[in-house]
């Protein structure tokens with residue numbers, strides 16, 4: 304419809320959304336219902352990080368909880384029902400492009416060039432790495448960043464989890480279905496995750512803790528065999544035998560290259576700055592969800608931000 308070769312700048316789609324997690328899909332749902340022509344680009348399966356969660360217990364309306372990928376499938380179906388077009392491709396760059404005295408955006412993707420009048424960046428983030436020896440080499444061979452994806456490989460095995468946030472605690476509880484013993488390795492002596500999850504991990508017989516401890520190296524030739532750990536209080540270093548290590552040390556924002564616009568859009572921590580209406584410093588570019596600089600990263604907040612971005616895109620295009 305808007306590929307460069309076929310139609311240089313003539314058919315400009317109203318809005319392009321980058322990212323198909325809760326924020327992007329909600330923005331897509333709202334824009335489709337406003338009858339604003341919208342294409343959403345998602346590089347993988349719609350749902351983003353939520354797909355990595357076994358059960359979502361804090362999304363209102365599901366008192367029994369709902370499986371993460373199931374919830375995201377419903378988001379996608381609902382948006383498509385109202386006309387959202389989803390293309391599975393990676394957005395590489397977003398740049399401004401003047402056409403008939405108006406600034407539009409040129410969106411280059413792995414599958415061609417597209418143009419739009421507005422862009423919503425809802426591209427979320429990706430898991431942080433520890434950056435220790437062995438991590439990269441043993442990824443997929445005992446090093447994992449997703450319990451839901453890889454848990455079944457660790458039936459009756461002893462595993463370690465790194466991190467003390469909500470993700471680490473939720474995943475630890477999920478992995479108790481498979482592993483025989485789980486040790487949560489945390490760099491401080493206090494968890495960051497919510498109190499209800501803390502109560503559950505503390506009460507679970509399979510879950511133990513290694514406090515004030517960091518991972519120095521992951522050992523093994525073809526499979527993880529052990530970890531080299533350091534107690535940051537005593538300075539003691541020891542070898543911890545285990546067959547798997549799951550790393551949940553937070554996320555970093557992920558987005559396409561914005562070229563010259565980058566310095567106007569991004570804060571010192573790499574997140575996109577917006578106002579309360581999800582507008583960035585550049586007219587026509589909006590951001591919502593985990594990629595935004597903000598305090599709370601939840602599905603419900605992502606949805607609210609997606610709806611807000613759509614509302615102000617509609618106002619702008621009008």
Ligand code: NAP
Nearest residue numbers: 361466467468469470471490491495551552553554599600
């Ligand atoms: P997070 O809250 O940022 O927690 C990351 C954890 O990893 C922290 O405990 C941190 O330690 C530790 N850490 C960071 N870098 C490390 C390093 N280099 N070495 C060792 N440990 C390191 O990340 P998250 O748990 O992925 O959660 C991200 C956001 O999603 C949060 O806002 C969270 O509330 C939300 N979330 C919510 C739910 C839910 O409500 N159901 C589920 C998942 C995630 P310190 O504590 O010392 O900083």
